[in-house]
Amino acid sequence: MTRQPAQPSLEELAAKLAEFARERDWDQFHAPKNLAMALAGEVGELLEHFQWLSEQQSADLPPATRDAVALELADVLLYLVRLADKLQIDLGAAALRKIELNGLKYPVDRFHGSSRKYDEPS
Amino acid sequence: MTRQPAQPSLEELAAKLAEFARERDWDQFHAPKNLAMALAGEVGELLEHFQWLSEQQSADLPPATRDAVALELADVLLYLVRLADKLQIDLGAAALRKIELNGLKYPVDRFHGSSRKYDEPS
Amino acid sequence: MTRQPAQPSLEELAAKLAEFARERDWDQFHAPKNLAMALAGEVGELLEHFQWLSEQQSADLPPATRDAVALELADVLLYLVRLADKLQIDLGAAALRKIELNGLKYPVDRFHGSSRKYDEPS
Amino acid sequence: MTRQPAQPSLEELAAKLAEFARERDWDQFHAPKNLAMALAGEVGELLEHFQWLSEQQSADLPPATRDAVALELADVLLYLVRLADKLQIDLGAAALRKIELNGLKYPVDRFHGSSRKYDEPS
Numbered sequence: 001m002t003r004q005p006a007q008p009s010l011e012e013l014a015a016k017l018a019e020f021a022r023e024r025d026w027d028q029f030h031a032p033k034n035l036a037m038a039l040a041g042e043v044g045e046l047l048e049h050f051q052w053l054s055e056q057q058s059a060d061l062p063p064a065t066r067d068a069v070a071l072e073l074a075d076v077l078l079y080l081v082r083l084a085d086k087l088q089i090d091l092g093a094a095a096l097r098k099i100e101l102n103g104l105k106y107p108v109d110r111f112h113g114s115s116r117k118y119d120e121p122s
Numbered sequence: 123m124t125r126q127p128a129q130p131s132l133e134e135l136a137a138k139l140a141e142f143a144r145e146r147d148w149d150q151f152h153a154p155k156n157l158a159m160a161l162a163g164e165v166g167e168l169l170e171h172f173q174w175l176s177e178q179q180s181a182d183l184p185p186a187t188r189d190a191v192a193l194e195l196a197d198v199l200l201y202l203v204r205l206a207d208k209l210q211i212d213l214g215a216a217a218l219r220k221i222e223l224n225g226l227k228y229p230v231d232r233f234h235g236s237s238r239k240y241d242e243p244s
Numbered sequence: 245m246t247r248q249p250a251q252p253s254l255e256e257l258a259a260k261l262a263e264f265a266r267e268r269d270w271d272q273f274h275a276p277k278n279l280a281m282a283l284a285g286e287v288g289e290l291l292e293h294f295q296w297l298s299e300q301q302s303a304d305l306p307p308a309t310r311d312a313v314a315l316e317l318a319d320v321l322l323y324l325v326r327l328a329d330k331l332q333i334d335l336g337a338a339a340l341r342k343i344e345l346n347g348l349k350y351p352v353d354r355f356h357g358s359s360r361k362y363d364e365p366s
Numbered sequence: 367m368t369r370q371p372a373q374p375s376l377e378e379l380a381a382k383l384a385e386f387a388r389e390r391d392w393d394q395f396h397a398p399k400n401l402a403m404a405l406a407g408e409v410g411e412l413l414e415h416f417q418w419l420s421e422q423q424s425a426d427l428p429p430a431t432r433d434a435v436a437l438e439l440a441d442v443l444l445y446l447v448r449l450a451d452k453l454q455i456d457l458g459a460a461a462l463r464k465i466e467l468n469g470l471k472y473p474v475d476r477f478h479g480s481s482r483k484y485d486e487p488s
């Protein structure tokens with residue numbers, strides 16, 4: 001896949017979304033509670049693309065579906081970035097911290113090839 | 123808020139998650155359909171933090187809640203990045219494209235101060 | 245509100261939905277996993293009606309919105325009933341059992357006027 | 367499966383939940399917006415049971431999982447019934463109306479064996 005020369009960072013996206021909202025006077029609607037709902041609504045739309053597909057089909061989407069899914073993923077990301085920004089949460093730092101925590105909860109030797117939860121018996 | 127010196131890019135996160143899954147032989151579980159469900163499950167956990175709060179309270183979380191919410195947002199981001207990666211979707215490019223589309227659907231002069239959808243009558 | 249003379253029972257709805265699926269040869273799609281996703285997708289549509297409303301506005305919907313919400317609630321119920329049926333879960337009995345469990349988790353004297361979770365300190 | 371002698375009707379469940387809330391002074395929290403979020407949160411928990419299962423596995427749950435899923439379905443039903451009640455929506459009537467509408471959108475001869483949406487080309 002050809003990549004665009006410059007990927008936007010999470011902070012650049014947050015800045016763009018803040019400006020988008022400011023221009024439209026939308027901060028009044030963007031309480032974190034509301035943004036969390038909007039995020040969940042977009043995830044619902046994402047699920048609708050996959051619900052009747054087999055796992056294999058979901059990995060091999062027709063181009064039009066894949067393009068529609070890309071825009072749904074974008075919607076989820078945009079609300080997520082906006083929500084983190086309104087809460088002054090550093091999303092990138094939180095993600096790194098969570099990967100580290102997951103590494104502790106799911107040590108390689110005990111969870112190799114297993115989908116059970118960290119607190120489920122093996 | 124003190125920022126860490128280097129923010130992870132979306133691509134760096136995707137690479138870390140791919141390695142995390144490879145080490146644990148988890149690719150077998152990571153069909154896009156399954157990742158979309160896992161993403162939705164994390165969003166459900168996020169909603170539970172906000173459901174009984176007023177909008178004002180949601181903007182002014184106690185530190186412990188805010189920290190828990192940060193990790194929920196991280197979970198959402200990690201599944202989102204992983205899902206995009208499995209579908210070979212360039213998430214950053216899709217986000218930029220979506221912001222541009224939203225600008226066309228929601229021109230400033232017609233949607234200033236309004237929360238209606240682009241296809242709803244004003 | 246004028247009630248229709250006869251309300252459908254959960255079992256009558258389950259029977260109607262089973263027939264609907266049988267006529268269309270849709271059982272092949274109705275794995276519980278898929279039905280759970282479809283249910284979540286409908287809940288996402290439901291959220292979209294409420295996300296920018298205040299709590300007060302959500303209690304006082306314009307008639308057209310209220311009618312649209314009624315059909316979203318119906319969608320959620322139909323997938324829920326269908327999912328329970330495919331899993332041979334007695335949904336009505338489970339609901340009664342859950343109300344009883346909730347009564348034990350949330351005794352009146354300790355949770356009067358409080359929205360905290362049963363395992364949160366008061 | 368042995369059925370209990372009397373299944374609760376949707377209206378009986380609504381009455382029980384209204385009493386449950388009244389005893390705890392919880393009506394103050396039960397704005398439709400909040401109930402919709404709580405419903406979505408429960409659906410998130412439901413998804414977590416299915417996300418790494420194959421379709422076949424989801425139809426053949428181990429007894430402990432099936433029992434846990436039954437209580438999740440109950441949670442979803444209870445919030446759904448409560449939400450409909452707060453909006454004075456007749457959930458049973460809406461469900462019957464939706465089944466009828468679905469019959470018009472999905473005529474047997476055109477959608478036999480197909481999972482496409484009613485507005486998708488065949």
